[in-house]
Amino acid sequence: MKIQGTNPVEGQDVYNNRVKDISKNHDTEQKDNANKADDSKDRITLSGKAKEINELKSIIDQMPEIRTDRIESIKKAIDAGTYNVDLLNVAKKILEEI
DSSP states (O other): OOOOSSOSSTTHHHHHHHHHHHHHHHHHHHHHHHHHHHHTSOOOOOOHHHHHHHHHHHHHHHSOSSOHHHHHHHHHHHHHTOOOOOHHHHHHHHHHHO
């Protein structure tokens, strides 16, 4: 084997450059991870559809639970003797609830 030149290891510059590149990449990854840690806080954003649903829900919540118009019409039908109840339908609903 013949050794030529004054530089004992040819390609040492390639090795040193590679080590520098790895070091730079490592430093960059550490900075990126630090930035990700800052960005990892919980956040919530609502879509337009979700906002619309939320508005509709608040409108529904403000509505009364008792439908006075329906109650009045039933009272009038009972007083007039025209209110009829489908007993099979009532029985089905009762059984569905059980």
